[in-house]
Each structure stands twice: as C-alpha cells, then as structure tokens.
Amino acid sequence: MPPPVPRRWLAVAAALAVGIPLHADDDIARSLKTLRAVGPEGKGNEDAGPAWKALVAKGGPALLPTLAAMKDADPAAVNWLRTAADAVAEGERTAGRKLPAGPIAGFVTDTANAPAARRQAFELLRVEDAKAADTLLASLVEDPSLELRRDAIERALKANTVSSRTMTSDPRHEQYLSLFKAARDKDQVEALAKELDGYGKRVSVTEHFGYVTHWYVVGPFDSPAGKGFATPFPPESAVDLAAKLKGKGGVDVAWKPAVTADKYATVDLNAALGKSMDAAGYALATLKADKEQPVEVRVASQNAVQIFLNGKKLFEREEYHHGERMDQHVGKGTLKAGENQLLVKVCQNNQSESWAQKWAFQARVCDATGGALPVTQVVARDSGPKVVPLGFTPAVAEGKK
C-alpha cells in the first residue's frame, strides 16, 4: 500500500487534476514571477535572490509549481527555478518528509511541461518510488525529453537482453527497429544499427539522422586573415548555379555538384574545391518540404561556419580548428512548403599544423529532438531534377557498405 500523501500536497494534486495554475499560493506565485523575470547581465538578481529564498522556504508545496514555471522560461530563469526545486526537495528529505510520488509522476507524464522540468521530476520520483519510476520509464521511449528518451531506450535494451535468455524464438529485431527509430543519441543509434545488421536488417544511420548528402559547392573565395568570414560573397545575395564568379586570386569559379557517401555526410571541400588556405567556400542544397515547419540545421565543422536558410542567416561561428563534434552548431529556422535553399558557408584559415588542414563540414536538418524531418533533397540529374530522401547515398541505395 502506498504511503499516505500529506494534506498540504493534496491541494497541489487537486490543482493538477483540474488544470488550474499550480502556483495558486500568492507568495509562491510572486516568487516565481520574480525568478522568471531575470534578464541579461544579472538584471533582476537583486530581487531574485530574496524570491528564491522565499520560494524554498515554502517547502514541499512549492515543488511542482516551481517545476511547472520552467515552461517557456528564459534559460537563465530555468536555472534559478531548477536550483530552487533542488533545494525544496533536499529540504523536505532532510526534514524526513517524503515527496508525493503520485503528483510527481503525473507531472512527468504531462508532456506539456518543460522537458527539463519533467526530467528533474522523474529523478525525484526515482528516489521516492524507484518501481513507479521504472514503470513510467517504459512508456517514454519517444519522449520529447532527450534524457528520458535515452534512459527509456536503455531500459528497453536491458529488458530485451534479459528476457531473450528464455526465448525460443527471437523477435527482438522488431523492437530494435522501433528503438532505432526513436533513438537520438549517436551511440545508441550506432549500437542499434549494429544489432539490426546482425539480423540482416540494414538501416541507414545517414538517413536516420537526416543528413544532407547532395550539394552544389563553389569556391574558393579569398579570405585573407579571416576577412572572408564577414565578406558577403555573391552566393549570399543570390544563387545562380550557372554563374561564373570571381574566386580567390581572380580565378573564375563555378558551382559544381558534390555528393557525399560518408556515413555522417562529411563534405571535404579540399577535395571538392581544391586545397586552399585563407579561403571561403559555399555549399548549397535544395530541400523540399510538404508543409511549413520549424527546423534545426545542425552542422559540424572544424572551420568557421555560417548557415543560411532561404537567404536568412540562422547561425554563425567564427572559430577555427578547435574540434569537431556532431551537432556542434545549431541554426533554428522555418522551412516553407515547397523548395528551400540551404546554404552553408565554410571558411578555412591559414594555420600550418597538420591537424589544421581540414576544410570540411557536415549538415543535417531535423526537429528539436534531433529526429529527421519528412523532408527530401532535390538532386539534379541529366534527365532532370530527382527527389531523394535526406541521408540518401548511392552506396547505401545499392546495398553496399
């Protein structure tokens, strides 16, 4: 039999049940409003400190309203709130009071709450009622919280391994396939792809992540002492694939196709445009969406990059050869229905070290969780334009490794 829920929590549970604002307590509401109002460069900190103290002093009843207030809050405000929730939970436990597992589980289940807040609530639940948390986790394989999703997939994989010991038939590949579709983290995706391969079911990691594999590239343009990063060369104002452009050293350059068969869709600009230092290059892809939708364009590169979508700059980072990691740069924008032009500018500097010779990038388009969008690439063929999925590579299509 579960432990009785303290009376002061019942009001919170009741508020949740009928959907009224959780922070019905005026003092709590005032504190939350103050914390949500913090701004840049410490604006509002004078008031936020006392508000944080007042909120935490309210104890358990402040917990769920505080977590709920993280929804749509500024990232700075989120950290004021999450530390307050930490302190409330810690205070309740120090006082020997249990947190109410039921309302907390309800908060986790409600995907309208902020993913980070739901994750924090889940961790509280795990301490209070590990069994309930584990049961709940089983339902979160496709959760918007990447941390919850990851743990849910991990849980499913472990459960699968254990149960299979007694299986006479092995239906795991079906579950592996669904887990593969749900996975967002590279290590899990790779592990699941390998498992599926073992069943003779080949899946494309490149397609799963929504990498752009078919580009047109042009360059190099001159970028002495890095000045080309801030120089808007002609591709930034208009794209004319037939145009002859003045490149580095006054040499004519023209757009040409560049297709990558790399699993993570790396486009080597040294190979595509010729090795060049103090240089800028552009890559253009045409993406086709059936409806307007938000998009994240995620790029990895050791070079300085800019990301444009339909002529609008989404992101720029002027940093050279400090490492490359999947999804290190994220540009957020909106795809329109129909054809969209994705333009990536990649600048190379003049460092002489062997590790600084790379001039390359990879790019993918996805939703906020990192899942591939139902978007296609428009690929030019001699016979006319052809539409292929994101991540499409001829090698994979032909069944080659």
Next chain:
Amino acid sequence: MMRSIPVVLAAFTLVPLAPAADWPQFKGPNAAGVSDEKGLPAEWGKGTNVAWAADLPARGVSCPVFVGGRVYVTASSGQRDDRLHVLAFDAATGKQLWHRQLTATGSTACHPKSCMAAPTPVADGSGVYALFATGDLAAFDADGTLRWYRSLVGDYPTVSNQVGMASSPVLVGDKLIVPLDNAGDSFLAAVDAKYGKNVWKTARPRDINWTTPLVRSVAGGGTEVLLLAPKDLTAYDADTGAKRWSYQPGGKGSIPSPTLAGDKLLLPVGGVQAVTLNDKGVVGDPSWKAGAVQTGMPSPLLYDGRVYVVNGSGVATCADAATGKVLWKERTKGAYSASPVAGDGKVYLLNETGTTTVLKAGDTYDVLATNDLGGETLATPAVADGSLFIRTDKSLYRVGAKK
C-alpha cells in the same frame, strides 16, 4: 642583467601565504600551490590514513576548494555533459551538505580529456562561486542558497571555445574576477559578489587560453590582476579593468598558470622563466630562463627556494629558484594534469590515475612514499586543515587523520 643570487633567493623564499587552513581557489591562496599546514600526511591508501571518502555524482576536472570547514566541488554529467553540479561537504565528516544542479546554457564541446566542470570554483566565508566551461556562473551561500546566477553565453552569445574553457575565477575583495578568453566575445570581467552584475568588462584577444589570473597589491597603490595568455602577460587594474601594462615573454603560454612570490613571477613559457615585477610591470630581462624545467599542463610550484614542475609524461624537475639551475630530474609513474602542491616540507605530485608521489622537499630527489587511491585524478588536490582533499572522477577523499 643577472641579479645577485642572495637577493633573488630571499625573494623566492619569502612566499606570502593566505590565512592558515583555507584553500579557497585553484591551487590555493593566490594559486601558489603552497600551504603552511603542519602534520600533513605522507602515506595513505584505500582504507589507510583516509579520514573519509564521499561519492561524487559525476566527473570533474575542477579542483576541490576548502573554506571554513566546508569543501566545495563541481562536476558535470549527462550524455551531452550539460548537467552542472555544485556540492558542499562537511570537511570533518565528509557528509554532503547540499547539492545544486544547473542546466548548461552554453556549448558543451570540449577536448575529451576535459569536461564542463573544468574551472575550479572559488570560495570565501560567505559561500562559493562556480564557473563552468559552458559560461554558466553561479554564487551560492555556504548553506546552498542561490545568491545569484548568470548565463554568460546568454549574455554574450558569441563566447566559444570548442576545446573547452578551464580558466578559474578568483576573488578580489567584493569582486569576482571572471576570465573568459575565447574565440568569440573574449573578455576579463569583474562582477560584484553580492548580485553578480558587471563592475567592469574588458575586451581580451580572441584566443583560447586556460590560465588562471593572479592577484597582487602594488606598492604604489591598488590591486592588479595578472593574466598570462598565448601572446603576453597583461596586468589590469582590479578596480576598473583598465590595462596597466603587458609583457611579452617570448613564447606561448596558455595552459599552465604562472606563480607569484612577492615581486618574483615564474612564467611557464618555453620551460620556466623568472621575472621581477615593480609597480610599472616587469623589470628588465628575466632573472633566468630554464628550458629544461618543462611543464606540461601542470603549473610550476615554488616552495622553499626551489621550483618544482612535472610534465605530461611524468618527468619531474626541481630547479634552484634563484638561478634556474636544475637540481634533479626524475621520471615518475604516469601522466600528469594536476599541478604539484606543497606543505609541511613535502611536495605532492598526483598523477592522472590516483597515484601520489610524495617527495621530501630538497635539493635531492627523495621519495617519502607512493600512494595509490585509484580513479581518474586530473584535478589538483586542496591542502587544508592538516589534510589533502583529492577528487577523483567518482569520489572526494580526505587524506589524513580523522578529525
């Protein structure tokens, strides 16, 4: 021009130390790495001469700090290393007093050896100030109350070091000095310790750098913040952030931090070089340059008239602080990231796998003990309250007798 050896030796021997017991920041009082504690342990191991061990929630390469009987530690976790932890422990018992978590608001890209908990926090009697490689900066009172929080990447969005930032903040009176050299909006700032607002923010070269600032009082008045970077050493007025002077040591310094002793400064550039400071900056040529005194990531230690360094491959070197003459050079076990620390006539060299070589400070290589705790140890230990506080990737240890 070479200074007279007795004068230089006297200056290096009179190392000013902070109040006894506390170890409030990276490498202790003013990053010297020296404690005046007595009765420090020489031998220990799992279950031997370890007062307590406390679990840590995650990895960190930041160092533990000790103030007022509390040990503060930072850590970072998660698949994306975007969960930031600040913890306080009771130094006497090892009991965890509080644990707060932040969500990273800046990039979590870094070299695989590092992590987002790379800058060492700084503490005073009122609490602790924790900076993370993500640009998240928070001040907590000693009881865990959040005093203020800043997202420095939220404030200055182009801040970026994809190798990972690790310079540690320091305190100058009621100002927290925040070093944020990086490839974007690069700056050194002072924020007020009470509310976290900018007192000043001074632009810095757009270059990545991992050194921790030093602080010195200037005889002519005022306090200076010294910051070593790849191209130069620069002094800033701690009250205004105005640049006072700079010095080009003729080499590249961006990982180990310099060491200050009175008006003598050891610069880990091209080995180690010793310069003399007056109110206007560096006086004349270096007293000595010793290319053979090679540091890797660890910073040099100046203790009892000698300079100790250990490089990444475990070669330890001791040199005369007055002349730079190498007194001994020996290979120890393992690779090193933690800086040497000293106290009670002992020099402690902690390698990356939990093994500490304890040396008797002196002109000869005299190993008192080699102690193994296991685990990954990239952080410099804290020396306080008669003990060493060593953090591994999983635990925090108090090494020494129980209190």
